[in-house]
Amino acid sequence: MLKFIISIIGIFSINVFAQAAPKNVILLIGDGMGEAEIAATRNYEFDSGPGLFVDTIREKASAIVISKRNDDASLIAFVGDSASGGTALATGILTSVRRISTTAQYGEPIKTIVEEAKENGFKVGLVTTAVITDATPASFAAHVNNRYCMKAGDLSCLPGEKPIIDQMLELDVDVLLGGGHRLLSAIKDTITIEEFAISSDYEVAKDLKGFTRMGHSKNLLGVFSDYHLPRLWQAEDGKVAEKVILSDDGNVIFPKAQQCIVNPSSKDIPTLEMMTKKALNNLSTDNEKGFFLMVEGASIDKAAHDSDICGSMGAMLEFDRTVKLAIEYAKIHENTVVIVTADHGGSTQNIHHPYYENYKRTGENIPGLYELLVTKGGNEMAIYYGTNNASDQVHTGINVPIYSFGLPDDLVFKGTIKQTEIKGTMAKFLFE
Ligand SMILES: [Zn+2]
Numbered sequence: 001m002l003k004f005i006i007s008i009i010g011i012f013s014i015n016v017f018a019q020a021a022p023k024n025v026i027l028l029i030g031d032g033m034g035e036a037e038i039a040a041t042r043n044y045e046f047d048s049g050p051g052l053f054v055d056t057i058r059e060k061a062s063a064i065v066i067s068k069r070n071d072d073a074s075l076i077a078f079v080g081d082s083a084s085g086g087t088a089l090a091t092g093i094l095t096s097v098r099r100i101s102t103t104a105q106y107g108e109p110i111k112t113i114v115e116e117a118k119e120n121g122f123k124v125g126l127v128t129t130a131v132i133t134d135a136t137p138a139s140f141a142a143h144v145n146n147r148y149c150m151k152a153g154d155l156s157c158l159p160g161e162k163p164i165i166d167q168m169l170e171l172d173v174d175v176l177l178g179g180g181h182r183l184l185s186a187i188k189d190t191i192t193i194e195e196f197a198i199s200s201d202y203e204v205a206k207d208l209k210g211f212t213r214m215g216h217s218k219n220l221l222g223v224f225s226d227y228h229l230p231r232l233w234q235a236e237d238g239k240v241a242e243k244v245i246l247s248d249d250g251n252v253i254f255p256k257a258q259q260c261i262v263n264p265s266s267k268d269i270p271t272l273e274m275m276t277k278k279a280l281n282n283l284s285t286d287n288e289k290g291f292f293l294m295v296e297g298a299s300i301d302k303a304a305h306d307s308d309i310c311g312s313m314g315a316m317l318e319f320d321r322t323v324k325l326a327i328e329y330a331k332i333h334e335n336t337v338v339i340v341t342a343d344h345g346g347s348t349q350n351i352h353h354p355y356y357e358n359y360k361r362t363g364e365n366i367p368g369l370y371e372l373l374v375t376k377g378g379n380e381m382a383i384y385y386g387t388n389n390a391s392d393q394v395h396t397g398i399n400v401p402i403y404s405f406g407l408p409d410d411l412v413f414k415g416t417i418k419q420t421e422i423k424g425t426m427a428k429f430l431f432e
Helices: 002-019 035-046 083-093 114-121 137-143 164-170 193-199 208-213 272-284 299-305 309-332 421-432
Strands: 023-032 059-064 125-130 175-179 203-204 219-223 231-237 260-262 290-297 337-340 348-351 370-376 380-385 400-405 417-418
Touching: 002 114, 023 272, 023 309, 023 421, 035 083, 035 114, 035 348, 035 380, 083 114, 083 137, 083 309, 083 421, 114 125, 114 137, 114 290, 114 421, 125 137, 125 272, 137 164, 137 231, 137 290, 164 193, 175 272, 203 208, 203 370, 219 231, 219 272, 219 400, 231 309, 260 309, 272 290, 272 309, 290 309, 290 421, 299 309, 309 337, 417 421
Parallel strands: 023 290, 023 337, 059 417, 125 175, 125 290, 175 219, 203 219
Antiparallel strands: 059 400, 231 260, 337 400, 348 380, 370 380
16 A cells, blocks of 8 residues: 555656756856947947847846955955856856956855756756857856866966866766867867767767757767857958047048958858757757756957957847847747846947047047947947057946846846846746
């Protein structure tokens, strides 16, 4: 009789488990995606009319981004980087720049949502247009004191510290898609990373052909360029924003307005949308528990560092299309939440067009780098980078947007929040 009751309970509980719909979180991070990068892209592509998909998302709030000082973790640093921002999003804990999910000053590892998801039986994926070991994806699946400790032999690795790619594969991250041919030949113990991945049941792809063949029966490790993936767009003249030229009498001669064109070297590389689709397909197959997927549009930030507005806008549009894809997926898959945010602000500014000025511009009142663009609708837009006079811009400490879709009412982000609150919300949805 007792046996009978136990077997009845067993059948009942198995049925309950089988009926619970899997829970999924898709976190999309626009690297360095501040409101200025969003506005410039909207202006260029849609002449400020509605058009960007993110503009149609009704659940929107603002996240405060700060980090800590590494020399004294009790002090605040008001501007972060992708390592501190990624760590805040992955762990809910503030750290200092360049740290990958380790504490400021002391270097203790901090558990990430990807590690928690693995422990709870979820599948996990990391997709990026940067090298797959870059700070944003790394913050979710590794712990190192310096973000540039990516593979064995990197000078930033402390003695005995395990590089990021080794940790990602040992954690058995189900899907890893991005850039990084150079990672594959690094040595892990006695074999290469590529050999280790294959022996750990990963399907490895290095180009578009291999990507197309990737399925859903194995883990995926896809790297499609030597380092970061090429940017989709570049300026017509191939140049980035520059210092303005001065006439003999010291007045500014503004550059000719130009458009953005497709960067030829971005052809034959899977796009962020294609990689995200592949990841969703892989993670959702034969998965009764659910998944956590992080998708990063990395070049919004990489291009802003180079004062390359076309590079940023091409990446922003690709990221926007990927957000649309994720929300369309969530609309037809129960219990799927989409969260869209940035890790930190960038350096882009949208400034007055020269026609507006009622005084002569001289070299002194345009100290930074400047580019004039013709939008798709034929209007001229002036973009300016002023954190540096060389083409090496830094981040800014502004709030970043946070959009969501599918969160239960009591978890929806409202008003102004701290970036460190986001991880707790995702964990609550997935694990409680
Ligand atoms: Zn950056």
